[in-house]
Amino acid sequence: MADRAVILARGLGSRMRRADSGAVLDAAQASVAESGVKALIPIGRPFLDYVLSALADVGVTRICLVIGPEHAAIREYYGGLPSTRLEIGFAVQHEPRGTADAVLAAEAWAEDDPFLVINSDNYYPHTALAALAGTGEPALAAFSRAGLLAEGQIDRARIASFAVAELEGDYLRRILEKPDPATLAALGDDLYVSMNCWRFDRRIFDACRAVPLSPRGELELPMAVQQAIDAGRMRVRAFRVDLPVLDLSNRGDVAGVAARLAAVDVAL
Numbered sequence: 244m245a246d247r248a249v250i251l252a253r254g255l256g257s258r259m260r261r262a263d264s265g266a267v268l269d270a271a272q273a274s275v276a277e278s279g280v281k282a283l284i285p286i287g288r289p290f291l292d293y294v295l296s297a298l299a300d301v302g303v304t305r306i307c308l309v310i311g312p313e314h315a316a317i318r319e320y321y322g323g324l325p326s327t328r329l330e331i332g333f334a335v336q337h338e339p340r341g342t343a344d345a346v347l348a349a350e351a352w353a354e355d356d357p358f359l360v361i362n363s364d365n366y367y368p369h370t371a372l373a374a375l376a377g378t379g380e381p382a383l384a385a386f387s388r389a390g391l392l393a394e395g396q397i398d399r400a401r402i403a404s405f406a407v408a409e410l411e412g413d414y415l416r417r418i419l420e421k422p423d424p425a426t427l428a429a430l431g432d433d434l435y436v437s438m439n440c441w442r443f444d445r446r447i448f449d450a451c452r453a454v455p456l457s458p459r460g461e462l463e464l465p466m467a468v469q470q471a472i473d474a475g476r477m478r479v480r481a482f483r484v485d486l487p488v489l490d491l492s493n494r495g496d497v498a499g500v501a502a503r504l505a506a507v508d509v510a511l
Contacts, residue, residue, distance in 0.1 A: 244302065244376060244377060245303065245356070245357040245358055245359055245375070245376050245442055246302055246303055246304055246305055246356075246376070247303065247305040247306075247307070247353060247356050247357070247358035247359070248298050248303045248305070248306055248307070248358060248359040248360070248361060249307045249309060249334075249346060249349040249352075249353065249358055249359070249360045249361075250291070250294070250306060250307065250308050250309065250360075250361055250362070250363050251309050251342060251345045251346075251360065251361070251362055251363060251439070252280075252282050252291070252308050252309055252310050252314065252317060252363035253309050253310055253311050253314075253336045253339055253345050253348075254279075254281070254339070254363075254364070258492050258493040259276050259279055259281050259284075259491075259492070259493055259494060261493070261494070262494070266493075266494035266495045266497065266498070267498065268494060268497055271285050272284055272285055272286075272497055276494055276497075278316070280314065280316060280317060281363065281364040281491050281492075282294075282317060282363040282364065283316060283317065283320065284491060284497060286497065286500060286501035286504060287501070287504070287505070288509060289320065290364070290366075290491055290500070290504075291321075291363055292509050292511060293366055293504050293507055293509055294361070294363065294365070294366055294367075295329060295331075295511055296507075296508075296509040296510055296511055297366065297367065297369055297372060298329075298359075298361075298372060299328040299329055299510065299511065300369060300372075300510075301369060301372045301373040301376050302376055303359060303372065303376050304328055304329050304330060305329075305330050305332075306329055306330065306331045306332065307331075307332050307333065307334050307349045307352045307353070307358075308321060308331065308332070308333050308334070308363070309333075309334045309335075309336050309345045309346075309348050309349055310333055310334075310335060310336070311335065311336060311337070311339065312335055312337060318333055321333075324511065325511075326511045327511070328510060328511055329511055332352055334348040334349040334351075334352050335348060336348040340461060340462050341457070341461030341462035341463050341464075342439065342461075342462075342463055342464035342465075343450075343451040343454050343461075343462040343463055343464045343466070343467040344451065344461075344462040345464075346360055346443075346447060346448070346451050346464060346467075347448060347451040347452065350445075350448045353445065353448075355445055357442060357443065357444045358442070358443060358444075359372070359375050359376060359440075359441065359442050359443075360439065360440075360441040360442075360443060360464070361439065361440050361441075362438070362439045362440075364490065364491040364492065365438055365439070365440070365488050365489065365490055365491070366488065366489035366491075366500070366504065367384065367438070367440050367488055368484065368486040368487070368488070370484065370486065371384040371386075371440055371482065371484045371486070372384075372440075374482040374484075375440065375441070375442040375482065376442070378442060378480055378482075380442075380478065380479075380480050381441070381442060381443050381444060381446070381447070381477055381478065381479045381480065382441065382442040382479060382480035382481070382482060383408060383415055383418075383437060383440070383441055383442075383468075383479055383480070383481050383482070384437075384438065384440040384441075384482050384484050385408045385410060385415070385435040385436070385437065385481045385482065385483055385484065386435060386436055386437075386438050386440075386484050386485075386486070386488060387433075387434070387435055387483065387484065387485045388402055388432070388434040388435070388436065389485060390484060390485035390486050390487055391436070391438075391487055391488060392487075393486075393487050394487045394503070395499075396487060396489060396490065396496070396499050396500065396503065397487070397488070397490050401490070401492070402434075402436060403422075403424070403427060404421060405421075405436040405437060405438065406418050406419060406420045406421070406436060406437040406439075406465045407419045407422050407426070407427065407430060407434065407435070407436055407437075408435045408436060408437050408481060409430070409435075410435060410481045410483070413480060413481060414478060414479060414480055414481055415468075415472065415479040415480075415481045416472075417469065417472075418437060418465045418468060418469050419465075420457065420459075420463055420465045420466060421459070435481075435483065437465065438488045438490075439464070440488075441464075441468075446471065446476060446477050447467070447468075447471070447477070449471075449476075450467040450468065450470060450471040450476070450477065451464070451467045453467070453470065454466050454467035454470060489503055489504070
């Protein structure tokens with residue numbers, strides 16, 4: 244059982260910062276959106292509160308928020324948040340160098356324990372989190388395209404920007420970050436993608452240290468995982484999930500995400 248989670252909250256939020264004439268935000272939401280700190284977008288309460296509550300529901304109670312040195316608002320809010328179910332700590336990623344570098348920032352906090360890795364701007368289904376927390380090996384929640392499209396919050400065009408997971412039985416064979424249209428077409432409709440929802444042990448840190456810069460100029464977690472698989476240093480279980488994920492990427496997402504979480508109780 245993994246009772247730790249590393250939450251990646253270092254992103255610059257550039258898409259959230261961009262004003263969208265079709266998105267109607269209240270004053271508080273607009274102010275946070277302009278800061279780019281998606282985790283704190285208020286939808287009754289900060290979005291990340293819902294994510295944390297979902298983790299606690301499946302027994303993941305020790306949390307590390309990976310933030311930037313400029314993210315004083317996140318540290319202030321979660322550092323002083325009264326909680327009966329969670330222990331919240333912080334790791335600082337000093338430069339936005341990619342998701343592999345963000346995971347590496349949490350190495351000292353993780354110690355020798357297994358841990359989940361998730362995004363701060365995604366609300367994942369409980370079944371996916373429970374499967375990852377309960378397994379005894381590195382794993383990925385692989386989300387079907389059909390499941391992600393089911394409720395309409397994520398559109399087909401956005402899915403093309405996610406990492407594609409090629410599965411072999413119950414395991415991950417290959418993960419491709421932002422594949423080109425020809426590669427996507429060759430994979431057909433039975434497509435699974437990564438929403439950055441993982442379970443790791445400390446082997447991932449060596450993989451993150453060894454990964455080179457991607458063509459996009461970042462140290463990317465999918466590439467680190469793929470290199471570890473190719474070298475025989477890690478086998479990654481894949482849990483197929485046919486359920487939606489709420490994705491808070493831009494201002495146009497706020498109203499839809501808020502509506503879907505309106506009936507969700509939060510207990511921290």
